Amino acid sequence: MAQVSDHGGGIRSIEVPIPDNPLGHTLVYVVDTDRGPVLVDTGWDDPASWDTLAEGLAACGTSVREIHGVVITHHHPDHHGLAGKVREASGAWIAMHAADISIVQRTRETRPDRWFTYMAAKLAAAGAPEEHVTPLRTAPRRTLPGLSPALPDREIVPGELLDLAGRRLRAVWTPGHTPGHVCLHLEEDHPAGLPGHGRLFSGDHLLPEITPHIGLYEDPDDATVTDPLGDYLDSLERVGRLRPAEVLPAHQHAFTDAPGRVRELLAHHEARLTGLLTLLTTPLTPWQLAERMEWNRPWEQIPFGSRNIAVSEAEAHLRRLVKLGRAEAVAGGDPVTYVAV
Incomplete structure (x- = not known):
């Protein structure tokens, strides 16, 4: 049975499962409008997820066919995955920020071979051992989701x-x-009269108990050196200033005190950056740094795909330290190592 929650004021959420993922589910929000229900995110493209979404909509007194529009907080497949099927069934429009629309276009146009070759080269440049990179060079070319x-x-x-x-x-x-991640600020009085300024659909940007992944913005055809962690920290402060009465995230559960949660996340990343400087008293590659960073389990227990994500997050933190002048690349290294300044 689909798990549906009524948040009041014409807002409900459906727990749409994510297959084989510790997060468990995506909270898909159903927003009543004068032209019919609109979804905030849709969930993973999987038959069981689709069935759960349909059951949840029925429990809300509507159906997939009646969906008027779909607002996507960001392009990841646990949020955007079912949008196409919803549109096919209902004729609904799909809205997304331009930066993530570009990623969707690139994903649709790039052959799997190009992605595998790109990721193998990126990991090798980050110092990944050959036994980790080889599977990317030899894997079947139709195994990437979305x-x-x-x-x-x-x-x-x-x-x-x-x-x-x-x-x-x-x-x-x-x-x-x-x-292109977006939060969505519902500028309406809270139905239960909670103090604050409306409600915030926060996607993965602001979650009550976990820290969202901050990795690199991957683009095989763009060599621009971005600063995703800097972007995230700036965005956190922007959301904190909104002071919503309640946050409706895409995972876990609704919560209050957005400014307090923002302060916790800012402190977490500052502590992590400080800890990395201690590790970088010795020059390390991004892979070596990821091996030494603190994760939710020992490095030896982190599976292949999650190690790739961990290395991307390590690189995002390195880019932030370099931009702040707190670390620098060591000249002449191959792969490149970094050291605290």
Whole structure:
């Protein structure tokens, strides 16, 4: 049975499962509007997830066929995955920030071979051992999820109200987790009268008990050196200043005190950066740094795919330290090592 929660004021959430993922589910929000229900995110493209979404919508007194629109907080497959099927069944529009629309376009146009070759080269440059890189060079070329994501037909413009009849939902650009991640500020009084300024659909940007992954913005055709962690920290402060009465995240559960949670996350990343400087008293590659960083389990127990994510996060933190002048690359290394300044 689909797990549905009523948040009041014409907002409900459905727990749509993510297969083989410790997060368990994505919270898909159903927002009543004068033109019909609109979804915030859709969940993973999987038959069981689709069935759960349909059951949840029925429990909300509606159906997939009646969905008027889909607002996607970011392009990841546990959020965007089912958007195409919803549109096929209902004719709904799909909206996403331009930066993540570009990623969807690139994903649709890039052959799997290009992605595997790119990732193998990136990991080798980060100092990954050959036994880790070899499977990427020899893997079957159809094993990546979400290779044909639905192309959105509307662009979410930061700062503007979305076209939702009878609702005031404003887009807040919050890059970091992805380049085009958006939070959605519902500028309406809280139905239970909680103090604060409306409610915030926070996607993966602000979660009650876990820290979202901050990795690199990967693009095989773009060599721009981005600063995703810096983007994320700036976005956190922007969201904290909104002071919503309640946060409706895409995972876990709704919560209050957004400014308090923002302070916790800012402190967490500052502590992590400080800890990495201690590790970098000796020159390390991004892979070596990831091996030594503190994760939710020992490095030896982290599976292959999660190690790739961990190395990306280590590199994001290194880029932040370099930009702040607290670390630098050691000249002449191959692979490149970094050291604290």
